[in-house]
């Protein structure tokens with residue numbers, strides 16, 4: 001059965017994995033008699049480590065790029081984990097605090113690690129405040145025990161699935177180059193069996209973009225996805241070593257530049273990316289099906305977000321909003337970056353050992369923090 005989805009908790013994901021959950025817009029800017037304060041961190045307690053090897057992954061290369069590999073264990077230790085949970089709760093003043101867990105593949109940390117997370121959260125949970133968790137996963141390690149835990153603790157799971165078998169397996173492969181579709185469908189079954197709340201994340205690439213209707217119907221009718229998220233895959237060929245927005249003004253390609261079309265000669269984009277036109281056509285095709293048959297039954301995050309903006313509220317998708325910079329990303333050694341898409345040394349804004357998360361989130365030192373200070 002497709003469950004109705006609350007409209008006051010919109011979420012979006014980075015282009016490969018994780019849900020970034022945006023909290024409801026506060027009715028008032030006050031909570032418990034003080035100014036309401038909220039921020040969001042996508043925590044990566046296992047960094048970029050993953051058990052599979054998707055061809056378009058932009059995390060795996062981070063293992064060579066970032067400092068944490070050189071100076072700390074790839075897994076966030078208990079002391080750091082507890083310090084992070086305590087601080088994340090302390091710096092917010094809001095009725096709901098949402099933790100997001102991402103990798104790499106966070107389930108590689110094992111169930112006891114997540115049981116510890118919940119214990120620490122209970123230890124520091126302020127009275128009257130709800131604590132929620134999102135977990136983004138490729139699904140390949142989920143089993144009954146995991147699902148029992150996720151259900152018991154009301155986790156919202158983001159499951160990466162790119163469509164029917166051939167489309168999914170084109171890029172989402174294990175280290176031996178074999179597709180992961182069957183394992184992910186087993187995870188879908190388990191999530192339904194245990195009634196775990198979940199959303200699907202589908203990457204729109206050069207192949208999936210050509211099969212919009214097939215993918216939408218598959219997610220709706222076979223996966224029975226209650227919430228669908230479609231993310232355009234857009235990466236420059238230099239993404240493994242070079243941070244975004246480091247082009248000089250003169251070199252900056254503008255819309256219409258043929259170098260931006262994946263697969264074109266001299267293209268600066270990875271061939272598996274989706275072009276702007278293909279992405280637009282993908283959304284239009286799905287919208288036409290959804291609007292005729294599925295309004296109120298299937299939640300498509302992109303459409304809901306657009307409606308939100310059309311109604312005069314801020315678009316909850318950061319990529320479509322006039323505001324970004326409060327969705328931080330944190331690596332296992334506590335290094336904090338302005339955004340999951342900007343996990344490059346140039347965009348490191350601090351470390352939770354030395355810096356407070358709220359100071360980092362609201363500081364202008366973040367290079368992509370455009371308007372956050374105006375919003376507060």
Ligand code: SF4
Pocket residue numbers: 016017048050051052053054056057058059060103104105137138160
């Ligand atoms: S599941 Fe795929 S996209 Fe996600 S971190 Fe692993 S290799 Fe990368």
